[in-house]
Amino acid sequence: MSYDNTCKYLAENYPAEFARWLLSSDTSDIEVLKTELNLEPIRADAVTFLQISNQILHLEFQTSPKSTPPLDFRMLDYYTRLKRQYWCDIEQVLIFLQATSSEIVFNTQYVDRKTRHEYRVIRLWEEDPTPLLANPALLPLATLARTDSPQDLLEQVAAAVDMIEERDERQNISACVQVLAGLRFPKNLITQLFREEVMQESVIYQDILQKGLQQGEQRGLQKGEVAVILRLLIRRFGAIEPEIQQQIQSLSITQLDELAEALLDFSSPSDLLNYLVNISPAQPNQ
Template sequence: MSYDNTCKYLAEQYPADFIKWLLSTETSDIEILKTELSLEPIRADSVTFLQIINTILHLEFQTLPSSNPAMDFRMLDYYTRLKREYGCQIEQVVIFLQQTTSEIVFRQEYVDTNTRHRYRVIRIWEQDPTPLLANPALLPLATLARSDSPNSLLEQVAAAVGMIEENDERQNISACTQILAGLRFNKNLIRQLFREEIMQESVIYQDILQKGEQRGKKQEALALILRQLPRRIGSVSPQLQEQIRSLSVPQLEDLGEALLDFSSETDLINWLATQHS
């Protein structure tokens, strides 16, 4: 299950709540920016850009501490891209979801010979659950917050979810809560406290399943093509590989057929050019 994408859904569905929590600012004048800046090789699934008047809040949700490129470099890379594109103040927050002792989750800056770039890190397991319990949009995150009695905390979250009046919102928050709770709790306990059919009926649950299936299909198609191309045209440059990775599933399927007629790298270059024309 995609824990990172569940958080991305919440941040984009309830941007004002996340801005209030992270920036202590109340505003309804928010624009969710598209992730055109999210170019390969950086995986953009869990990235959210929220723009308020003169500030962009860049959120990055991480289940595992390791990533490629490394998280600290990714934050620098995004900062420079955002600054170049929008020229405004940028607040960057990485939210780590699963408790770990990895030194990566305690790192809050990128340091190189002539560069030092700082960003904010939240380790959700260290957070006070009280403000999270008070906001329906943050209830899923509350399941992972600090507690001496995690099971009691989960019961509190389940009770708060059950009090959400609007049916669709209750279904979607319940689904997100159950997904994130899976990082910490036994499935049987989650099922005892939440109605499974509510999760299955939820829009976000169905959307995550569909995206998961699509990612699986893309990875399979990509792996097959990157195995076949060298047999047809020899080694493929890293630049061309990145262009191939950016293709959609239908485009990858088309490439899988087209490459049977390729005899040189030029054929691949020309085919890729038709996909961006």
């Protein structure tokens, strides 16, 4: 999730730089769209939409080519929803961050019988680092660009970060560099070139930390609810099969709340089994 947050932070705080890189557009009249595309299977919080004149730039960053539904269909789905809502030109760019030989990263279209939809794909490990090194907002992406000497490239990025005059921007870009560099470089090399205290003072680090704390609190609350429910069930029906315990442990907090209320009406272990059969699996946190 930290990679998603980092790329989203960069695209939304430096939209003109991304438009210049991807569209060769020098306009500063850009609006970050907080568009509502949250119907399944779309997850609008994982992408960025930039409106530039009468065009929308749809950016999506991926660390893994695996996706449900598949990425090619997702791009078509985004396109049709954006077109319906804004009815303008739409440029879609799918940016893969981490090198892989998967066939998915070489696919640039969705094809299904009479339907064909094309989109752009950028594989960062094949990109020339020169234009990325020349722009402070793109320095984090430069760490993943094409090079015969990865360590030399990271040293170039570190030197470019040090040249950023404004302190807050330097801290935030440095933090983004360190997060994305983690996809390619060992931690000890990153810490040699970048001071940890600079990262900790940045807004992107604080955002990642806050989300981590929230997820930790969520897991703690879930674990506590599971323990209480299992204690109640064991008290009423005796030993609970390990498989049933595992299924209960996999439930979301909302599902656990519902189970805690429903179990008051259970009269036998079969009631519990029937209840668990009829609920859908918990969805992973996004």
